[in-house]
Amino acid sequence: MAAVGTAFTGIAFPKSSYGAAQPPKKKHIVTLSFDDGFKRSSVKTAEIYEKYNLSACINVVASASMKEFHAPDYPDVPRAGFGLWNDLQARGHEIMPHGYKHANKRNLPFSESKDLILRCLDVFDKELKGFDRKQAIFNFPYNASTAELEQWLPTQVRAFRTGGAAINPLPHNEQVKLTCTSFGPNNCEKAIDREIEKLLGMESGWLIFNTHGLDEEGWGPIRATYLEQLLERLLAIETVEILPAGKVLKQFASARQ
Numbered sequence: 001m002a003a004v005g006t007a008f009t010g011i012a013f014p015k016s017s018y019g020a021a022q023p024p025k026k027k028h029i030v031t032l033s034f035d036d037g038f039k040r041s042s043v044k045t046a047e048i049y050e051k052y053n054l055s056a057c058i059n060v061v062a063s064a065s066m067k068e069f070h071a072p073d074y075p076d077v078p079r080a081g082f083g084l085w086n087d088l089q090a091r092g093h094e095i096m097p098h099g100y101k102h103a104n105k106r107n108l109p110f111s112e113s114k115d116l117i118l119r120c121l122d123v124f125d126k127e128l129k130g131f132d133r134k135q136a137i138f139n140f141p142y143n144a145s146t147a148e149l150e151q152w153l154p155t156q157v158r159a160f161r162t163g164g165a166a167i168n169p170l171p172h173n174e175q176v177k178l179t180c181t182s183f184g185p186n187n188c189e190k191a192i193d194r195e196i197e198k199l200l201g202m203e204s205g206w207l208i209f210n211t212h213g214l215d216e217e218g219w220g221p222i223r224a225t226y227l228e229q230l231l232e233r234l235l236a237i238e239t240v241e242i243l244p245a246g247k248v249l250k251q252f253a254s255a256r257q
């Protein structure tokens with residue numbers, strides 16, 4: 001989907017508009033951050049984003065397609081591997097790390113968490129074409145981080161996503177911590193609608209909502225039809241940009257210098 005790349009070149013504001021004292025008054029960025037890499041949902045999510053010439057934000061577990069992987073939650077849901085992730089990335093979507101084996105790092109010693117994160121990044125280096133950990137966002141499983149990990153992780157990756165407020169300020173170049181919210185185990189559409197409403201009531205902000213599967217798949221799913229309607233609704237609002245997290249940091253933050 002070559003058009004995705006060209007679509008993004010129009011997103012950054014001209015330097016002059018941010019170089020001046022007055023940035024644009026209203027700006028709302030929406031990132032739906034899809035976790036876990038369920039095969040069927042990921043394919044469908046990507047197709048829906050492509051329909052609107054948008055890039056999806058998909059965060060996957062490094063070892064999910066390896067023999068030794070034991071899904072901690074939703075063991076019956078088939079996961080995809082790097083064959084699909086490379087294909088989706090080539091089509092303009094963003095594929096980011098969501099742990100080596102989806103461990104809750106609040107329950108582990110620092111050294112073990114660190115080891116798992118480094119193993120996760122090593123797999124990404126090896127398997128995902130063009131992967132650059134210095135541009136990557138590490139998406140904590142369960143959005144569970146610790147102060148020690150939050151301090152260490154920016155030495156390895158560009159930024160990390162963990163639990164906290166759903167609405168972040170517009171990003172800046174030094175930003176390493178992104179916070180998000182999620183809702184489950186049942187359908188999370190109402191929770192997304194509430195956060196969107198809150199965002200649109202603000203002058204500016206970046207909503208990161210941690211989504212998962214589509215239709216009945218996995219924890220806190222949304223319907224595919226809801227996703228289409230949501231994207232259509234948001235695309236009609238002039239102040240809104242729908243972007244994956246890495247592109248927000250790369251393009252939006254640098255445009256504000």
Ligand SMILES: [Zn+2]
Binds near residue numbers: 098
């Ligand atoms: Zn997860």
